[in-house]
Amino acid sequence: SEKKRILLLGATGSIGRQTLDVLRRHPDTFELAGISAGHNEDALQEIAQEFPEIQAASVESTDGRPWQTDLITGADHVARLMDRVEYDLLVNAVVGFAGLAPTLKALESGHDVALANKESLVAGGPLVKKTLAETGRRLYPIDSEHSAIWQCIQGSREKDVNRLIITASGGSFRDRSRESLKDATPAEALKHPNWAMGKRITIDSATMVNKGFEVIEAHYLFDVPFERIETVLHPQSIVHSMVEFKDGAVMAQLGSADMRLPIQYALMMPDRPSLEEDNRLDMTRTQSLEFREMDMERFPILKTAYETGKAGGSAGAVFNGADEEAVALFLEGKLPFLGIEDAIRYALQVVPFVQDPDYEALRDCDRLAREAVRYGVSHGFQVE
Numbered sequence: 001s002e003k004k005r006i007l008l009l010g011a012t013g014s015i016g017r018q019t020l021d022v023l024r025r026h027p028d029t030f031e032l033a034g035i036s037a038g039h040n041e042d043a044l045q046e047i048a049q050e051f052p053e054i055q056a057a058s059v060e061s062t063d064g065r066p067w068q069t070d071l072i073t074g075a076d077h078v079a080r081l082m083d084r085v086e087y088d089l090l091v092n093a094v095v096g097f098a099g100l101a102p103t104l105k106a107l108e109s110g111h112d113v114a115l116a117n118k119e120s121l122v123a124g125g126p127l128v129k130k131t132l133a134e135t136g137r138r139l140y141p142i143d144s145e146h147s148a149i150w151q152c153i154q155g156s157r158e159k160d161v162n163r164l165i166i167t168a169s170g171g172s173f174r175d176r177s178r179e180s181l182k183d184a185t186p187a188e189a190l191k192h193p194n195w196a197m198g199k200r201i202t203i204d205s206a207t208m209v210n211k212g213f214e215v216i217e218a219h220y221l222f223d224v225p226f227e228r229i230e231t232v233l234h235p236q237s238i239v240h241s242m243v244e245f246k247d248g249a250v251m252a253q254l255g256s257a258d259m260r261l262p263i264q265y266a267l268m269m270p271d272r273p274s275l276e277e278d279n280r281l282d283m284t285r286t287q288s289l290e291f292r293e294m295d296m297e298r299f300p301i302l303k304t305a306y307e308t309g310k311a312g313g314s315a316g317a318v319f320n321g322a323d324e325e326a327v328a329l330f331l332e333g334k335l336p337f338l339g340i341e342d343a344i345r346y347a348l349q350v351v352p353f354v355q356d357p358d359y360e361a362l363r364d365c366d367r368l369a370r371e372a373v374r375y376g377v378s379h380g381f382q383v384e
């Protein structure tokens with residue numbers, strides 16, 4: 001067909017739903033070829049009813065209800081869905097390490113990927129990079145900071161880029177002292193001031209782990225060394241990130257906090273069709289834009305993220321796996337808020353480093369990091 005066929009993984013999540021909204025606006029441009037979810041069969045079925053062109057859907061397990069489209073289930077449902085569906089572009093909106101395998105599989109089978117799943121690059125950056133080089137395929141960033149950088153560098157040459165400046169809202173706890181975070185609750189941490197997102201990334205924003213992930217993500221997406229990637233606090237989330245060029249010129253991308261803009265750009269660039277009118281920035285009514293230096297003492301995990309990125313190899317998989325497990329434990333009330341940082345540092349110390357990991361090695365590191373965190377929760381995070 002003439003239309004661009006989209007395979008959307010994580011269709012039921014925050015990014016997944018907003019991707020559907022972008023597709024709804026452009027029925028002549030896109031066709032939804034396939035969808036997947038983790039467990040939410042109800043929401044998946046609703047989407048399948050709205051988009052009858054869907055070839056197949058997948059979910060880990062089903063309650064056995066009748067489906068009008070092909071439904072694939074089981075532990076390997078995403079891989080089987082990707083084999084079954086004919087598509088032109090993968091939109092990877094899965095959360096967590098589970099998103100890495102689909103990114104690799106899409107590239108290896110000759111597909112480009114619109115990437116929301118930042119864990120693909122945090123956990124598997126070197127391997128994804130190698131796969132991109134071998135296959136000649138491309139990644140289109142969806143994360144708002146990386147979309148901003150991508151928009152800012154259009155038409156410029158890599159050698160003229162001096163620094164990437166990633167903005168950080170500071171998350172739910174930006175105005176609280178470290179001392180006061182000792183007894184921070186999941187409910188408090190889940191209240192992000194500027195963005196409505198999935199639970200994991202909302203907690204990661206409160207700990208600043210998310211900004212650390214984004215530094216690593218930017219390194220792999222834009223080939224800029226860590227020494228030339230900076231982060232700056234910007235409470236308003238209006239400047240989504242900036243690029244400084246060698247001559248001192250700084251380009252910034254501004255916009256309201258609406259993920260549909262970066263999603264649509266990843267799917268349609270260089271086209272920029274209109275989104276909702278009420279999403280427009282009114283610069284005469286916009287409050288002032290503030291920028292503050294990132295305080296590495298207040299957010300020490302950001303420093304750990306830089307070290308992890310520079311270490312390369314399997315370090316990112318351990319960093320991500322430990323955080324994924326620690327965030328889940330925090331949400332269950334089994335780990336205090338600041339314990340998330342302890343858990344990450346502990347896993348980085350006890351899980352053996354692998355220099356040049358293949359996918360299986362990364363998967364092992366992910367598992368070992370989770371095991372280390374669970375062990376540490378019951379035995380303490382001290383390394384003997």
Ligand code: NDP
Nearest residue numbers: 010012013014015037038039040094095098116117197198
């Ligand atoms: P959500 O938790 O809202 O959605 C996650 C999606 O992935 C759901 O569809 C979920 O299915 C599915 N899923 C969960 N676990 C698995 C698994 N093991 N295998 C297959 N599918 C699974 O997350 P978000 O939409 O917030 O985030 C998605 C990704 O985008 C993350 O990597 C995040 O960091 C990134 N991102 C998100 C932003 C946002 O604004 N939300 C902004 C920038 C980046 P089910 O519904 O059944 O659980």
Ligand code: MG
Nearest residue numbers: 143144145214
């Ligand atoms: Mg982001």
